[in-house]
Amino acid sequence: MTSLADGDWHRLHPASPLLRGGIFVFALLGFVIANLRERLVDLVFGIPRESGDPLDEIYERGAVGWALLAAAVILIVILVAFTLSWRMHTFRVSDESVEVRSGILFRSHRQARLDRIQGVNIVRPLVPRLFGTAKLEVSVAGQDANVQLAYLGSALADGLRRDILQLASGARQPRPAAGEPAPEHPAVDPALMPAGPPTAAQAARRHALNDYASARVGEFLAPELDPDAAPPESVVRIPLLRLIGSIVFSGFTVFVAIAIVALIVSVIVGGSEWLLIAIFPGLIASVGYYVSRFTKSLRYSIAGTSDGVRVGFGLLTTSNETLPPGRIHAIGVTQPLAWRPFGWWQISINKAGHSTNDGAAGQAATTVLPVGSLADVAKVLELILPGFAIDESRALIQRGLTSRGGDDGFVNAPRRAAWLRPFSWRRTGYAVSAGAVLLRRGVLSRELVLVPLARLQSVGISQGPVRRRLRLAGARLHTVAGPVSATLGVIDVGEAERLLETVTAGAVASADSDTSHHWSRQDIDLTPTRTAAALTGPTATEVTP
Structure with a gap:
């Protein structure tokens, strides 16, 4: 663990207030510099200025001193407010949660429980990158429950994300016992300290400045994903x-x-x-x-790491998010009609936490593959569904994406469904394989939805008057809210009932044996308390996963 995950309160980077809310300071400085530049040009070339200029009015009224005093007071108030904001904004990471306290007049205390963390995102906007800082966002299940740390040193943000994910995985770092000294912080290099005669101090400052500039250039040129973080064969690029x-x-x-x-x-x-x-x-x-x-x-990549799936992208402003195992509730693979000649697909997901940052290509943060081939789709599914037997179900997935329907392993809608789905009834169907439900639909815009049974909330089937006359029904697999809708518009009423029973029993059994939320714990009993066979009796349909 780094010193930021020791359970004590820490402060953010000293430049955080300026980076978060100091944009108006840069705007004010820009206005002053632009005005002075115009006055210098007018003075050199002798161009007469128009009346009504604010600086001319101040000079003609003899209020230059008062204007300078007001500017100094405003600057002092801004600096004091920024300093107080920085001192009052603290955070700590314990074995149970991430907490943030902030506010000067109105105090705020936000807490994110580690067992509800859905992902950890690090965003490096262009201007904060010049300061060597990054914003860390902990995505938590719940409405407006995310916790942001803006800003931290870039290296500290990477280390803190690793610590948070390690704690969320179930691992625990022993704290120092009473009377035992806490781990010391790394000592500062004496060469960077201004000591000795003035020439030595100047050399030290130049050395520190060169190191700072080299570090910033290295961050801009470094790849988004550390080559040691994931094996090369697991990385998908566009x-x-x-x-x-x-x-x-x-x-x-x-x-x-x-x-x-x-x-x-x-x-x-x-x-x-x-x-x-x-x-x-x-x-x-x-x-x-x-x-x-x-x-x-640009520089998009998705790879499997020891703590989950890492999705990164961006050229000037970079973002990379780690999705821990077991946090993905539904996956949607879609192909717009214009992409069909090229064989391109897009993958979106449903997750309980919603990031405040956009994803790749300015799309929602739930888009994990903006565009990819069938081979990329298989590789991404293997990453985001580690418990899903991709090799066993590869042919079924491919038929779900490209097949026109028929006897291809899916339970499809009957021919009478053409009254309600005249073009897509052949491609409307479902299949259950390797702990997941696959729903296929669409003919112009093809779509395949995969729902892990361990993440399923409930199952519903419905039947209106028209479907009742046609002996059809609609089915819906309920997951957390997101862009992926796990629904089937038409299915045979008998198949809908079998879908309800099969998925309900499988969801309960999968949830009992699922340990992905504590992926680093070794003391978890992997034996399910109930088995699927126990759910096939008369009360099986009454079990709610």
């Missing part, structure tokens, strides 16, 4: 051309194309200046949208 193609062949491009056609028609026909005014600014803004999506997806 080729540059595929990334560009996925952005170009997106739904937003269709909207831009329609806007361009409307703009051209308005210019040719004439008399529609209002349409030009309404559309042209949006087209300019779309260029920034494409650039933002492109830069946010």
